[in-house]
Amino acid sequence: MQDAAAAARLPGSGLAWLDAARSEALQAFAARGLPDQRNELWRYTSLRAFAQRGYAAQDPAAATRGVDAAWLQLPGVEGPRLVFVNGVFRADLSSLAALSPGVAVGSLASALRDDPEPLRFLLGGHVADDDDGFTLLNRALAADGVVLKIAAGTVVEAPLHLVHVGVAADAATAWHVRSLIEVGTGASVDIVEHHLGDAATGHFSNIVRDISVREHAHLGWTSVQQASIDATLMRRTHIRLHDDATVDLHALELGGKLARHEVRVEMTGARSRFVSHGAFILHGRQHADAEILVTHRGRDTVSSSVWRGVADGRARGVVHGRILVQPGADGADGSFYNKNLLLSPDAEIDTRPALEIYADEVKANHGATVGQLDEHVLFYLRSRGIPLEQARRILVRAFCLVALDGVQPQALREYCEALLAQQLPEASA
Amino acid sequence: MATQPEEVQAALSGSYKAGFVTNVETDTLPPGLNEDIVRAISARKHEPEWMTEWRLQAYRHWLTMKQPHWAHVNLPEIDLQAISYYSAPKKKPKSLAEVDPEILAAYDKLGVPLHERNKLAGVAVDAVFDSVSVATTAQEQLAKVGVIFCSMSHAIVHHPELVRKYIGSVVPQGDNYFAALNSAVFSDGSFVFIPKGLRCPMELSTYFRINAGHTGQFERTLIIAEEDSVVSYLEGCTAPMRDDNQLHAAVVELVALDRASIKYSTVQNWYPGDENGKGGVYNLVTKRGECRGPDSRITWTQVETGSAVTWKYPSVILRGDRSSGEFYSVAVTKHYQQADTGTKMTHIGRDTRSKIVSKGISAGNSQASYRGLVKVEKNAINARNHTRCDSILIGKKCGSHTFPYMEIKNPTAIVEHEATTSKIADDQLFYCRSRGISEEDAVSLIVNGFCKEVFGELPMEFAVEARKLLEVSLEGAIG
Numbered sequence: 049m050q051d052a053a054a055a056a057r058l059p060g061s062g063l064a065w066l067d068a069a070r071s072e073a074l075q076a077f078a079a080r081g082l083p084d085q086r087n088e089l090w091r092y093t094s095l096r097a098f099a100q101r102g103y104a105a106q107d108p109a110a111a112t113r114g115v116d117a118a119w120l121q122l123p124g125v126e127g128p129r130l131v132f133v134n135g136v137f138r139a140d141l142s143s144l145a146a147l148s149p150g151v152a153v154g155s156l157a158s159a160l161r162d163d164p165e166p167l168r169f170l171l172g173g174h175v176a177d178d179d180d181g182f183t184l185l186n187r188a189l190a191a192d193g194v195v196l197k198i199a200a201g202t203v204v205e206a207p208l209h210l211v212h213v214g215v216a217a218d219a220a221t222a223w224h225v226r227s228l229i230e231v232g233t234g235a236s237v238d239i240v241e242h243h244l245g246d247a248a249t250g251h252f253s254n255i256v257r258d259i260s261v262r263e264h265a266h267l268g269w270t271s272v273q274q275a276s277i278d279a280t281l282m283r284r285t286h287i288r289l290h291d292d293a294t295v296d297l298h299a300l301e302l303g304g305k306l307a308r309h310e311v312r313v314e315m316t317g318a319r320s321r322f323v324s325h326g327a328f329i330l331h332g333r334q335h336a337d338a339e340i341l342v343t344h345r346g347r348d349t350v351s352s353s354v355w356r357g358v359a360d361g362r363a364r365g366v367v368h369g370r371i372l373v374q375p376g377a378d379g380a381d382g383s384f385y386n387k388n389l390l391l392s393p394d395a396e397i398d399t400r401p402a403l404e405i406y407a408d409e410v411k412a413n414h415g416a417t418v419g420q421l422d423e424h425v426l427f428y429l430r431s432r433g434i435p436l437e438q439a440r441r442i443l444v445r446a447f448c449l450v451a452l453d454g455v456q457p458q459a460l461r462e463y464c465e466a467l468l469a470q471q472l473p474e475a476s477a
Numbered sequence: 478m479a480t481q482p483e484e485v486q487a488a489l490s491g492s493y494k495a496g497f498v499t500n501v502e503t504d505t506l507p508p509g510l511n512e513d514i515v516r517a518i519s520a521r522k523h524e525p526e527w528m529t530e531w532r533l534q535a536y537r538h539w540l541t542m543k544q545p546h547w548a549h550v551n552l553p554e555i556d557l558q559a560i561s562y563y564s565a566p567k568k569k570p571k572s573l574a575e576v577d578p579e580i581l582a583a584y585d586k587l588g589v590p591l592h593e594r595n596k597l598a599g600v601a602v603d604a605v606f607d608s609v610s611v612a613t614t615a616q617e618q619l620a621k622v623g624v625i626f627c628s629m630s631h632a633i634v635h636h637p638e639l640v641r642k643y644i645g646s647v648v649p650q651g652d653n654y655f656a657a658l659n660s661a662v663f664s665d666g667s668f669v670f671i672p673k674g675l676r677c678p679m680e681l682s683t684y685f686r687i688n689a690g691h692t693g694q695f696e697r698t699l700i701i702a703e704e705d706s707v708v709s710y711l712e713g714c715t716a717p718m719r720d721d722n723q724l725h726a727a728v729v730e731l732v733a734l735d736r737a738s739i740k741y742s743t744v745q746n747w748y749p750g751d752e753n754g755k756g757g758v759y760n761l762v763t764k765r766g767e768c769r770g771p772d773s774r775i776t777w778t779q780v781e782t783g784s785a786v787t788w789k790y791p792s793v794i795l796r797g798d799r800s801s802g803e804f805y806s807v808a809v810t811k812h813y814q815q816a817d818t819g820t821k822m823t824h825i826g827r828d829t830r831s832k833i834v835s836k837g838i839s840a841g842n843s844q845a846s847y848r849g850l851v852k853v854e855k856n857a858i859n860a861r862n863h864t865r866c867d868s869i870l871i872g873k874k875c876g877s878h879t880f881p882y883m884e885i886k887n888p889t890a891i892v893e894h895e896a897t898t899s900k901i902a903d904d905q906l907f908y909c910r911s912r913g914i915s916e917e918d919a920v921s922l923i924v925n926g927f928c929k930e931v932f933g934e935l936p937m938e939f940a941v942e943a944r945k946l947l948e949v950s951l952e953g954a955i956g
Contacts (some may be wrong), residue, residue, distance in 0.1 A: 088547070092884075375873070390888040393855070403879040405898045408870040412898040418883055419891040
């Protein structure tokens with residue numbers, strides 16, 4: 049996959065521990081390969097088409113590609129901004145001037161050049177059993193990412209803006225981004241992540257994030273995914289919650305040809321709380337795969353997830369939500385609810401909620417449905433003089449809006465609502 | 478709970494009441510599996526050539542397969558060369574009066590109304606002892622109306638055209654590892670044929686019992702309900718207490734033609750192993766029904782209290798338009814039992830509907846999983862499914878899991894799944910106790926209420942038995 053010269057170009061190359069970890073991951077990748085559908089976690093997502101495409105290892109001109117700054121704006125998100133173009137951090141497009149005290153942020157590439165030692169614990173680890181082909185590739189090849197640390201007690205007011213942009217390069221490019229985020233004890237921060245792509249780019253972007261939310265800390269994470277319609281997007285987000293930590297996640301999946309998001313939540317701390325809302329709206333031949341695996345380990349932990357899916361055209365939506373309650377996680381309260389709308393005879397939805405419970409003082413429940421719009425409700429709207437097409441749009445929109453519950457700030461929420469409205473399928477009979 | 482009533486302690490230590498061994502002379506093939514054994518089984522049963530070939534085909538396919546490990550159970554690699562594939566009581570009975578009294582006594586202990594004098598119970602019984610069917614009651618009466626209810630080996634010899642037409646048509650020889658094994662070596666089982674337009678005048682029932690040590694039981698049951706017919710079939714299972722694990726790999730096929738209805742109920746009480754997880758039956762079963770004709774209906778009801786390992790997914794293929802499939806299940810696990818059970822509903826025809834109700838109760842160190850698949854194929858217009866899975870946990874060391882799969886390819890489908898897992902609510906327990914009901918009784922009461930929806934689906938005699946079984950299973954598990 050990668051020759052020695054290319055490996056030598058990776059930031060931090062020459063650090064013995066990092067080289068060792070990278071080569072171990074590469075070897076493991078050679079042994080394990082890409083996951084196939086015999087792997088239960090990949091049961092409904094085929095990589096056959098993906099595996100046949102070739103990708104350039106990196107975009108050599110990523111640091112200088114022109115990007116319209118106005119494109120990167122998100123309403124209501126005026127805080128510090130970090131921009132990655134084709135996987136490379138762009139200081140010229142980013143704005144880190146207005147950082148509040150207590151916030152240390154930079155790119156992984158520069159952190160590895162300037163002060164790699166603090167990252168050793170996170171990047172120098174051994175290959176784990178649950179690392180699949182993509183995580184292993186990321187371990188071996190990640191060249192950039194965000195390194196963010198919020199000091200204990202810091203309350204960051206303006207949301208941080210993370211932008212991943214894919215623009216046309218000389219060839220379809222692969223990039224591997226690894227981000228390391230720590231929210232210190234008692235700190236609080238909101239992060240808005242935005243994936244953008246121009247229409248013609250068939251990139252493969254492979255993102256792994258490790259997020260640690262310390263005691264009494266709060267993290268709000270809103271992800272708006274509008275990647276190019278030809279892009280392949282693999283993301284894995286590890287979130288670890290310590291005692292009394294809270295995480296609020298929102299995900300809006302609109303773009304990408306093949307977009308998978310694995311959210312793995314470890315609730316190790318007592319009384320920690322994880323809430324997630326998500327939705328995907330798919331057209332054409334899009335394939336989205338949302339995997340939310342929540343593990344309750346601490347006592348009195350609460351998790352709640354609500355995901356919505358809409359599939360039109362020949363699209364396929366996959367949802368896998370698992371709540372795992374480990375022995376000793378007494379007082380755990382987990383719920384996962386997933387509803388889906390199938391709008392076309394050629395679309396498919398595969399949903400798989402799962403409960404794995406190894407403790408008895410728990411409450412765990414899940415539900416999933418697949419269906420279409422309620423005839424009676426449609427009839428009601430039409431009897432009030434609303435044309436069928438509009439009635440359908442109203443209902444689909446309302447169906448998805450649940451995913452935006454709690455999105456802050458208000459301007460961002462309104463923007464997301466507008467995006468949803470745009471994305472709604474042309475009403476078909 | 479500090480003290481337990483003595484009778485509860487007694488029940489705990491001896492709660493498996495069917496664990497006796499019956500001393501009957503048996504004709505047993507040497508352990509091991511190869512083509513000669515398959516041929517020997519076939520020869521002993523005087524099977525026609527095509528059946529022997531069919532078995533060999535299955536055997537050859539089986540050789541290419543591997544034991545599956547996807548279920549959420551810890552099932553050791555089973556040494557299939559160490560068990561014997563055929564064990565039959567030596568004395569061949571010619572009529573019911575000649576059935577070995579030891580065997581009759583064994584069934585008496587189990588409460589199976591085998592004797593004609595028990596005909597009043599209104600149940601026709603086929604009893605399978607180890608590998609072979611030992612007696613089938615009420616045959617004459619059934620024959621008069623055209624029902625064929627006999628052992629599988631009898632059917633292969635006397636009704637080959639029916640068997641040949643339907644066997645393997647729902648569960649093909651190579652369907653899965655254990656089904657392939659069963660197809661190669663199946664020894665006996667029940668065969669039921671209900672002719673057109675007939676409502677079967679009585680409940681049909683089979684009792685299975687594994688008796689001999691180091692044997693596997695591989696029965697194969699085939700039920701065919703022709704157009705407009707109705708049948709209800711019950712199945713009960715027990716095994717002696719032995720330290721080594723016994724293997725039970727059955728295949729059940731149901732075929733419902735136009736407007737026919739089949740109700741299949743199981744009370745499974747194989748020996749679950751002792752409180753340390755030693756011994757017990759590996760119950761690895763493939764059960765599948767096909768609603769082949771329009772407006773046909775198949776209902777599976779199961780109460781699973783036994784077996785060390787259960788691996789069982791009674792399924793319905795809804796091929797006929799407007800056909801319906803139902804699955805009601807109560808699975809109780811305790812000690813070190815592991816159960817991975819559920820169902821598969823495959824919607825193919827138009828306007829098909831399915832309903833799944835699964836109740837799991839786990840106690841002790843046991844693990845219980847529900848695994849279900851609801852699949853709506855592209856042309857299954859207006860398919861409906863509702864699934865409800867609830868689990869109760871009793872104790873700190875047990876586990877309860879739910880793995881539903883939903884694969885929907887038609888936009889007119891409505892598929893719903895709901896599941897909850899919790900322990901018995903403290904407020905409910907407290908309420909009962911404040912009314913003077915002991916904790917044991919309160920738990921039993923609450924669990925019974927929890928399972929009521931499923932018990933309601935069982936034929937009356939079985940519902941009573943199931944309730945008793947549940948009580949015995951749960952005694953001493955609380956605290």
